[in-house]
Amino acid sequence: MEEQTELKNDKIKVLNFGTFHFGFTPDANKTEFDEHSEEAQKEIREISKMLAQFKPTIICVENLPKFNTEINKAYQDFLDNPSTLNTKYGESSMIGFDVGRLSDVKKIYGIDNHMGYNYSVGDFIESSPEYKNNIDSKTYLQLTNEPFKDYPEMAKREKKYDKLSLLEKLKLINEPLHLDYSINTNADKLLYVGIEDGFEGADNAAIFYHRNMKIYSNLNRIPMTKNDRVFIIMGTAHTAFLREFMKRSPKFEMVNTLEYLK
Template identity: 70%
Template sequence: MVKSDYVKQMIFLLCVFFICCTENKPLEKNKEKTDTSESEKIQVLNVGSFHFGDTPDAHKTEFDESTEAAQQEIRTISKLLARFKPTIICIENLPEYNTEINAAYQEYLKNPINLTSKYGESSMIGFEIGRLSEVDSIYGIDNHMGYNYSVGDFIENSPDLKNAVDPATYLQLTNEPFKEFPALAKREANSDNLSLLEKFKLINEPVYLDYSITTNAD
């Protein structure tokens, strides 16, 4: 753990498709007096991304990270996120690979002309934000767990299934996640045609965040 005396700001890049988070709002002040003021609390910025390049995930966003236009878009987004002035950057990667990741990060710092796609969005965005923010190291915080992508198919193909979970609600969440938010649904349906910045804005919307957490948790 890092003591708050030494760290005042942090940024987390949770680069998981369909998991997105927005900047944390300040916690409400406790009615009882505490020794820690609001200004002393560590600020955390969670940023959701889809996976650049190949992914084993059930969903994939069409995006060619190797083009010059994409590289420029990535640098623009990295510059915007670097305004948060992070002192710690965490990416979706297993901690056991931290030595390898940071060796690659140090090499990138020596020659940042071309973004490195070795670790997908984690290195293309994470490394560039690290360079702009002058942080020494990048930290992996991923934790692999089993995940059943077939639950929805199982429910849909089992009309006689008696499930404690409401199947109608589950299937609506799967097939029409933004039914009550037509404007957001329209943007999501057109996501492959959006610029990279607009894609990031979309998947970091609060409603999209709620959907992502609910579907992954369930």
């Protein structure tokens, strides 16, 4: 079951919002975006207004919990002078802080966890003459080169990605099919890679799964009641994993993100 319009029950409502990273990112997949430009800042303000209609009481961002004091100091400084967006923490501060301001949220929570994994191990094996992928090169290469082969409409939209407005980019990457792609490209495609009888791909995919499990555990550390409304802003791969965990959760119910991007 996908995200839906809110149902009346005692589950905590969550707006699970995925984005590309504003500013520097070590991620393999990057989006060119000048977060300092006047046009970008205007677009971000408009998107924050849309997301603030969810009326969150709790905001979670892709930062480590150990930096919560630092981030909340920056958040309070922004609340004192909201005329300029804070770009230091990328989307966490540009959108997260502004949604918090518009919703009168008192505190920002970092829920990230860092674990090193090699998402390029499959590409390395496929391109190295001394190694052979003994699992399934065909599927791995399809997921790498034609991830939307079976979805021509999505493939067509993806080709135009760089020309889309910020809002249209965010709509696209928050669609369920695109979130599935985020899991495939960051983790699951590695399950088709291994040297001889080894599990080099699976071992690295497991690390990324583990990282996202820890992120979800950090989310669950935050004290909440059924009256809370949680806005989560993270890179889309984490959004996609959280979506999988929350779909089965007796605690959370996701709202339809796309309904807030209008």
